[in-house]
Amino acid sequence: MELDTAVDGEGTCRALAYPALVGRPEPGDTVLLNTTALAMGLGTGGYAMVVAVPDRLPPDPTGPGHLVKARYTPLQATVLGADEQDSPHHPALADADSLTGMPVIVADLHSALPPILAGLLAARPGTRVVYVMPDGGALPAWFSMSIAQLTAAGALAATVTVGQAFGGDLETVTVHTGLLAARHVLDAEAVILAQGPGNLGTGTRWGFSGVAAGEAVNAAAVLSGRPVASLRISEGDLRERHIGVSHHSLTAYGRVALAPADVVVPELTGEFGARVREQARPLGERHRLVSTPVTGLADTLQTAERDWGVRLSTMGRRLDRDLAYFLAAAAAGRHAAALLG
Incomplete structure (x- = not known):
């Protein structure tokens, strides 16, 4: 509150x-x-x-659950993990080992969640999409206005918080069990996986929290999912390392992701589009580069913002200041919809 x-x-x-x-x-x-x-x-x-609230402390937790998140901090909280023995979902997850080809759209920033969802649902209305939130950014899912608005609008089916993150509809220990819970407990047809609000970066090749996007590709692949990599692209960022394809995407997908993914390259026009294609080209040595049209996606994004009541913004930039960023994310959603048929 x-x-x-x-x-x-x-x-x-x-x-x-x-x-x-x-x-x-x-x-x-x-x-x-x-x-x-x-x-x-x-x-x-x-x-x-x-x-x-020093004069009125909350009641002591009574359970159920024994997953401790924000562990060994003054605000550590005990939650019921979907994958723990006392959970009613434990039987479904005890031997779960496959996502059965489910698309897992991976992105660097939390701001990619709404546009990916918009692109996917515009192409395949009614798809049951679950958001899996790892602990690279905010730990409480409650901090995200996007999650609340997308869920209230009926666009997002549910949220799973994994690792040290908490507050989702389901809690799990790892990204792997988070993906499995989305599929086998929440009946997801597709998953969007991106860190919560807040991205930590140091201006170095490896010192940014979004490096976990590469590990998420590996997790999806080892569980027989279909990883779809959403590129972080910007035309409005003032930092050279993020113009075109961000060095975050090039590192996470080009160095960390060892399993092949569908890397969605939006069909942007002009010199900027040519720059994006050239920057993404080396990723084709390991991954499948998927050129995806963006026709109509600008209107799709505006409609989503209006109908869902969600604010499309990345690093303080709205649609009119960095349309390429949102088109790239929406294109990843469009491609995932095509995989579902």
């Missing part, structure tokens, strides 16, 4: 509280805040976080 808080000597600030962890703050309560994100001027995550 979002709060307006007053900090002595510093004025007011926006704050977020997760009632399941800290209880439900009421007007007039004193709250303990973590203001690190505000002090750092973060765009994603630019809230103070409620650590506790």
Whole structure:
């Protein structure tokens, strides 16, 4: 829940509280805040976080479940894992070992979730799509407005949080069991796998949280899924390393992903389109490059934003400032729909 808080000597600030962890703050309560994100001027995550309501602590958890997430931190929480022995889903997952060819669309950034979904559902309405959220970005799925809006609109069937991430419709220990739970418990026809809000990057080849996209390709492949790699493409980013095909995609898919995937290359026009194709070309040594039309996808994205009430934005840039980014993600969804027939 979002709060307006007053900090002595510093004025007011926006704050977020997760009632399941800290209880439900009421007007007039004193709250303990973590203001690190505000002090750092973060765009994603630019809230103070409620650590506790000292005068009214939440009740002790009573279970069920013994998966501890955010382990060994003051806010560690116990949840019921779909893959643990006490779960009603344990029998379905105990020997599960295959995704039976299910498409798994992998992306670097959380902002790719809505456009991938838009491209997929425009081409194949009614497809049951599940989002699998690993722990490279935000840990609580509750932080994502996109998840809430897409689910409320009926576009997204469910969310599975894996690793240290939590708050999904199902919780699992690993990306592998997250994918299997999406398929065998939630009856997913396709999965979108991308980190939660917030991407950590250091400007180095290997120091970015999206490197896990390459590992996700491997996980999907080893479980007999069909990995579909969504390229991170930008025409509006001011950083040279992200213009055209981002170095994040080139590293994650070109170096980390050892299993072959369908790498979707959107058919963009002009010099920029030629640059994207040339940058993606080396990925064809390991993967299948799939040239995918983007005709009509700009209208699809605008319709999705209006009908689903979701805000399409990446790194603060909207559709009009970086259309290529959203077209690339939507093209990956369009290709996944084609695989489903």
